[in-house]
Amino acid sequence: MxxxxxxxxxxxxxxxxxxxxxxxxxxxxxxxxxxxxxxxxxxxxxxxxxxxxxxxxxxxxxxxxxxxxxxxxxxxxxxxxxxxxxxxxxxxxxxxxxxxxxxxxxxxxxxxxxxxxxxxxxxxxxxxxxxxxxxxxxxxxxxxxxxxxGPEGLCYNGDLLEAAGMPSDRDAVAELFGGDSATWDDFFQVGKDYNAATGKAFYDHSGFVWNAMVNQLDEGYYTAGGELDIEGNADLKSQWDKLADGAASGLSAQQSAWDWGGGKAFVDGSFATFMCPGWMLGVVKGQVEAAGGDASSGWDFADVFPGGAANxxxxxxxxxxxxxxxxxxxxxxxxxxxxxxxxxxxxxxxxxxxxxxxxxxxxxxxxxxxxxxxxxxxxxxxxxxxxEGVKAQFKGPNDAVVQEQVFGPATKELDSGVDGDTAWNNALEVLKNLDLN
The missing domain is CATH 3.40.190.10 (Periplasmic binding protein-like II)
Known part of the structure; x- marks a missing residue:
């Protein structure tokens, strides 16, 4: 988060x-x-x-x-x-x-x-x-x-993509996801193709993907004027529906945020892609090495990100x-x-x-x-x-609270099999009880 x-x-x-x-x-x-x-x-x-x-x-x-x-x-x-x-x-x-x-x-x-x-x-x-x-x-x-x-690129495991019949060269991987025109629809479709070929999950968990999707919007949980704007927010709900469909399609490895089993999930093929702002690259490296892996473990970094620039x-x-x-x-x-x-x-x-x-x-x-x-x-x-193209999104006073306490549990619900509308409504109920306005 x-x-x-x-x-x-x-x-x-x-x-x-x-x-x-x-x-x-x-x-x-x-x-x-x-x-x-x-x-x-x-x-x-x-x-x-x-x-x-x-x-x-x-x-x-x-x-x-x-x-x-x-x-x-x-x-x-x-x-x-x-x-x-x-x-x-x-x-x-x-x-x-x-x-x-x-x-x-x-x-x-x-x-x-x-x-x-x-x-x-x-x-x-x-x-x-x-x-x-x-x-x-x-x-x-x-x-x-x-x-x-924290500009975001896409970390991916080239060995896993190759095993699914997909390219592993980073330029070809960028094109696989849509290159300069990459969208979240492209990302989830590639994930479904990967899942169909391997039976495996595509990304570690829905929380980090949701975080990236929200950060990418012109306005996230707050308007630029500082007003909390979640209930009835069509842009947020549209992204949520895509995320929910991805989880329902088996694309999430259902990992917990910041807990990958001592790095094991990074080396055992649990997932093939990972959201990577620059500072997260060191996290990936550390996790792989903690699990006994090294540079031969297959991880790479591509100049592409679904939906364009994100921080x-x-x-x-x-x-x-x-x-x-x-x-x-x-x-x-x-x-x-x-x-x-x-x-x-x-x-x-x-x-x-x-x-x-x-x-x-x-x-x-x-x-x-x-x-x-x-x-x-x-x-x-x-x-x-x-x-290039990153814009500073306004972060309201309770932005972190919303991310962790409202949508943290909701993304876990998606990964556990709860349908998207139910998880969304549950998030709104938590938001109401927090009374952050």
Whole structure:
């Protein structure tokens, strides 16, 4: 789901390569006004690819010590943030915020420092326009520096497609799904053909597919004006009906979100395709390896996505007003979101940069360990292609709640055999009881 953006099951270690990269091109500002030692706390979640950057920053700023905490999932990070936000204490100097719960953050944006007070206006051209806009509140205060964005491509297992009599070459696979004109109808039809040939499921579970379908719409659970818009929403219901038909046709492997049996489902042929924003590539690799697989397990990455451009996830680094060292925290956040740092994070975890200069850097478009795992796919180039046409969908204050508590159970119902209309109506009943309006 949206806020369950990354999992603890994949280690994100930038390593020596990242540190060397930063040493050659990403010099931080001086340690700050204080001559004494400062400890800065950082809270992130999942696989953001930042771990190796902390040591590099400390080396360039001897008076700074970084104490980092990484929470396993975005959903748990949201709970942690809300608890400490309500208590008025305990938040880190640099707090990572997930796109899926940015709406909640913006409701209390005055509890975050305006980064313009610490030089944001001087670097605001770093980011793609819509990412900067997402991190800016209604009063024009820049409260978040963008880390990654989540353009989606299609992960697939070439060996499984070949066994079904389908192509495995990534260009041919892209055409199989419709190329530049790929639709969800195409996707589900290929899935039905695959199921007919093999008797097997086509994707891991309905939840992630639904997430992609919703993110792709001009407006998702909320209108651009901030109104919750689910009941009677013809666009959502049309997509739901397609998803329900797919589940009824046996295309879902009925996996649980973020639980693939220790990676077993990625290596035993349980499913052949997987929704893949850039950061999810590291998750796939980690799952395969956790189950004893490797680059020979057949997974690849194609420059195609049903319905066109879609974005899933992306984070921001903020400085809560609880911080005792806001200037130093802002400098660290700026460092971690420089072009060089975002290239290093991509190499560590596949997180596609929101910084324009980083998107075309050789460190992103060239080869990497992740590319090798995915059959030498040009991952950075593919993600750059998939980022074209992505629009920032408005995320309302309870977007993550709707995704997890309303449609999480409903997609599980689809996978368990409940018909689409019943599951939809059950979701609306849950929504009514939550009273989110």
């Amino acid at each position: 949206k806020s369950l953006r990354r999992t603890k099951m994949v280690a994100a270690v930038a390593g020596a390569a990242s540190i060397a990269l930063l040493a050659t091109g990403c010099s931080a500002t001086d340690g700050g006004d204080s001559d004494g030692p400062i400890t800065l706390t950082v809270t992130t979640f999942g696989t953001m690819g930042l771990d190796g950057l902390y040591e590099a920053y400390e080396a360039e700023n001897p008076n700074i010590t970084i104490k980092a905490t990484n929470i396993d999932t975005g959903g748990n990070a949201l709970t942690d943030w809300k608890t400490k936000q309500a208590a008025g204490a305990g938040l880190a100097d640099v707090q990572a915020v997930e796109e899926g719960w940015l709406g909640q953050v913006m409701q209390v944006s005055d509890t975050f420092h305006d980064l313009r007070d610490y030089g944001a206006d001087d670097i605001k051209d770093r980011w793609v326009d819509w990412k900067l806009a997402q991190g800016t509140d209604a009063d024009g205060r820049i409260i978040g520096y963008g880390t990654d964005i 899933w996830g992306g984070a921001f680094l903020t400085v809560p007003t609880q911080s005792e060292h806001p200037e130093e925290a802002a400098k660290l956040a700026a460092y971690l979101t420089s072009a060089e740092s975002e290239v290093a994070a991509f190499q560590a975890a596949g997180t596609f940069p929101s910084v324009v200069a980083a998107q075309t850097d050789d460190g992103v478009t060239g080869g990497s360990e992740l590319s090798t795992f995915f059959n030498d796919a040009p991952i950075g180039t593919i993600l750059g292609s998939r980022a």
